Amino acid sequence: MLILACMKLKSLQDQVFSTADSIHTIDLTANSLKSGAEFKQFPNLVNLILDNNEFSHLEDFPTLPNLETFSANKNHFSSLSSFLSLAKRKFPKLKNLSLVNNPLCPYFEGGSAYESYMQTVTNALPDLETLDGNQVSKQVKINIESKKDLGKSKKIDKEENKKMEGSVQTYKKGNEGYKIKDAEEKEDEDERLDKDEEDEDEAQANERRLLSVIEYNEKYMNKPQRNMKLRSEGNRFVRNDQL
Numbered sequence: 001m002l003i004l005a006c007m008k009l010k011s012l013q014d015q016v017f018s019t020a021d022s023i024h025t026i027d028l029t030a031n032s033l034k035s036g037a038e039f040k041q042f043p044n045l046v047n048l049i050l051d052n053n054e055f056s057h058l059e060d061f062p063t064l065p066n067l068e069t070f071s072a073n074k075n076h077f078s079s080l081s082s083f084l085s086l087a088k089r090k091f092p093k094l095k096n097l098s099l100v101n102n103p104l105c106p107y108f109e110g111g112s113a114y115e116s117y118m119q120t121v122t123n124a125l126p127d128l129e130t131l132d133g134n135q136v137s138k139q140v141k142i143n144i145e146s147k148k149d150l151g152k153s154k155k156i157d158k159e160e161n162k163k164m165e166g167s168v169q170t171y172k173k174g175n176e177g178y179k180i181k182d183a184e185e186k187e188d189e190d191e192r193l194d195k196d197e198e199d200e201d202e203a204q205a206n207e208r209r210l211l212s213v214i215e216y217n218e219k220y221m222n223k224p225q226r227n228m229k230l231r232s233e234g235n236r237f238v239r240n241d242q243l
Contacts, residue, residue: 005029012038024066028053036061050075058086069096078103080117084124096130097121107132 002023004015009031017023025047026039033053039045040062047069056076070091077083077099087094099105106113122128128136 001025003027004031007031009033017041039064058083058090061090063090066093067091068093070094071098072102073098074101076102080104080120084121088124094125095128097125097128098132100132105132
């Protein structure tokens with residue numbers, strides 16, 4: 001462990017560390033350091049405490065593959081998106097992060113602003129266990145895992161849809177006359193619909209003719225008939241000697 005707190009340091013270039021490779025923890029609280037390039041000589045750092053300094057970005061920080069704790073409260077980090085993008089790449093094992101009293105952290109605002117910040121950070125760094133000195137809640141981790149699962153599910157569905165579309169295209173290309181068959185089936189369907197319409201028109205015409213016959217019969221065939229004399233009177237014009 002290397003503790004150089006409250007020494008008004010502006011650089012580590014004048015310091016000689018013969019065992020730099022074996023140093024896992026450095027505390028540089030309350031100095032005036034600005035450059036992350038200072039830490040290239042400590043490739044095996046696990047804990048780095050930089051509270052109350054003048055750091056504003058991670059661009060010149062080296063990749064620290066074993067770093068688990070990065071505490072930089074009261075510095076000048078202002079771009080959250082840039083910080084998270086670089087931290088994810090340069091500190092792949094990061095578990096504990098604290099950025100209180102930096103422009104990018106609305107810790108003292110609280111409410112929805114800090115909740116949004118916390119959600120953004122934990123989404124970008126899903127392996128975090130503590131953020132700004134607080135345990136990352138189980139609910140936040142559940143939300144992160146749910147989003148991961150949803151993303152995987154959408155990706156799988158998209159791949160399956162592509163495979164299905166590819167299979168259909170392959171089938172169409174591999175079967176001659178596919179389009180012709182579709183056209184013939186459509187033509188048969190159109191003919192069937194036309195025939196159904198003709199049959200319906202004919203049925204309606206037959207119904208109209210039947211109604212006309214019924215109306216005629218009711219008007220003319222069911223009238224009462226006059227009483228007709230059954231006795232023939234034609235022989236009254238014939239003489240008796242002609243009978």
